Amino acid sequence: MTQQPHSRETTGPTAEAAAGAVPLRRRPEEDADVIVVGAGPAGSAVATHLARAGLDVLMLEKSTFPREKVCGDGLTPRGVKELIDLGVDTREEAGWLHNRGLRVVGGGVRMELAWPELASYPPYGVVRPRQDFDDMLARHAQAAGARLNQATTVVSAITDDRTGRVVGVRAKVGRERTEVSYRAPLTIACDGVSARLALSVGLEKRDDRPMGVAVRRYYTSPRTTDDYLESHLELWDRSDPANPRLLPGYGWLFGMGDGTVNAGLGILSTSKAYGRTDYRALMRSWLDGTPEEWGFREDNAVGKVGGAALPMGFNRVPHYRDGLLLVGDAGGMVNPFNGEGIAYAMQSAKLAADCVVHALSRPTPASREHALSRYPVALRQQLGGYYRLGNIFSKLIGNPVIMRTATKYGLPIETLMRLVLKLLAGLYDPKDGDAFDRMISAAVRMSPSA
Known part of the structure; x- marks a missing residue:
């Protein structure tokens, strides 16, 4: 069931709005507890988590499913873990093509590296076309209770006149491009690299990130x-x-x-x-x-x-401000080591959902804001040091001399390449891992957050 959108574009001042805080769940004139802009892996994942927690979630997707996306269509074990956490059946019988690892070709070397055996991640990756993958995830979110409006292009945020807080979004719907608006206490931007929603409130990308x-x-x-x-x-x-x-x-x-x-x-x-x-x-x-x-x-x-x-590398910040959370590509969360985006989109979705659920369960405006402020902190704690290393790595290999040297002398050494695989794919156990895991964990801890 889809609620009719409201057409008003500003909100009247209230005590809570004037304080710049989240209202307690939704007001009668609002369309949902949370609006999720974009129904790709980030949007569908966060919608699933939120709906399972009992929130009324409205997803707004500019395309119609099934739709094509440019991607490699392959997920490492890190991405598979996020699917499992969502309750998605990742067995081959459910339509997933499994793989055992990564084959590296270069410098006259052809080497097969199995995915590492870890406590934190499954020992297999999967392949599935994005056209089918995204459709499946959106349906998974709907099955959890989220509502999905397709052919709905969000063009900008609606902000409160007095506080500047994001209180909804403006959109154009269908072939007729009918202008509508939707409102909710919180909005989550999962609109990908275009980041149109973030740009509408002045959140520009950082040029010092790859x-x-x-x-x-x-x-x-x-x-x-x-x-x-x-x-x-x-x-x-x-x-x-x-x-x-x-x-x-x-x-x-x-x-x-x-x-x-x-x-x-x-x-x-x-x-x-x-x-x-x-x-x-x-x-x-x-x-x-x-x-x-x-x-x-x-x-x-x-x-x-x-x-x-x-x-890449958190190239758009802050990830939370004034009622708007950035998740996945909208927040620049592609891994700068290997270009993987889906796993980190779903991981950030899970972190965002947890903070939103806790925020909307609290009784006071200040307490709700405190819960929401935890989202960027949690991102930095889980990925900040790792992404800082990735940003440095991307600059180093931009030097042709370093790139040639690494290819010529590094690729033939299998032990080194197993370490590199763990580092580049983010596949290591932060605690109780092997010597390679401990080396990577130490490097991440010593790196300032991105």
Whole structure:
């Protein structure tokens, strides 16, 4: 059941609004306890957690499901853990293609690294097309009790005249682009890299944090079934044959199990080539260098090349201010080590939901604000040090000399690569792990939060 949106665009002053605090649950004129903008992995995850806690959640999604998203379609064990925490059935019988680890290719080396055995994460990754994955997660949120309005493009926040607090959103609905508004005590921005909602209240991205760009395409290929995700760590820009450049990024080949392979590449902004490279041409050049029998040629292409930006390392802050929480890509939560976004979108969703549930259960405005202030603190505690290391890493490999040296001398050492896998994928036990886990945990603890 969908409530009719209200058309008013400001709220009258009340004692609580004047104090800049969250009202106790919803007022009669409000549309939900919480508005969630965007029904991707971040939005559907936070909506599921909130609805299960008994809150009335309204999700607003600009597209209609099923819809396509540019992504590698592969989840590491870190992402699988978040799915399990949501109660999603991740068995192969439920439509998930499992993998055992990561195959690394580069520097003349081809090495298969199994996902580590950890107490904190399952020992397998999964692959599933985003077109199906996002639809499944949205339906999962609906099954938990969240309401979903599709074809609803949120264009800006509604703020209280006196306090500046976010009290709702303006949106355009359907093909007619009918202008409507929705209100709730709290709003959660899960609208991805565009971060339109955050921008509408002046939350700009930080230019001192890395960005990435990814492009991908599907190909019919005999490599459609693979026990490993495959990562190619040497991406050469040969647009100038006299001056080929090794770029900070990687290419991937993820078998989909349906007769196709997701082939793509990601590049970091720390390279001078960022923004000046024809990424589609780069991918074409890289795939043309693969064996012809693999099938990564134009005749076997399925659909068009898609591209997307990757906001990394907490590049938009604060993650909570004046009734608005930023979750997932909207808050720049892509891992700067490896470009993984889904796992961290769902992890931040869980943290946000926990803070919101506690806030809306408290009796006083000050206490509710105190609970909400815990969200950015929890993010920094769980990811801040790790992301600071990732930001440093992204700058280092932006140096071609360092990139070439690491590729030449690091890749052949299997023990080192197992450490690197744990670090880059964030797959380590913070407590009671092995020597590698203790090394990574110590480095993270010593790093100031991002």
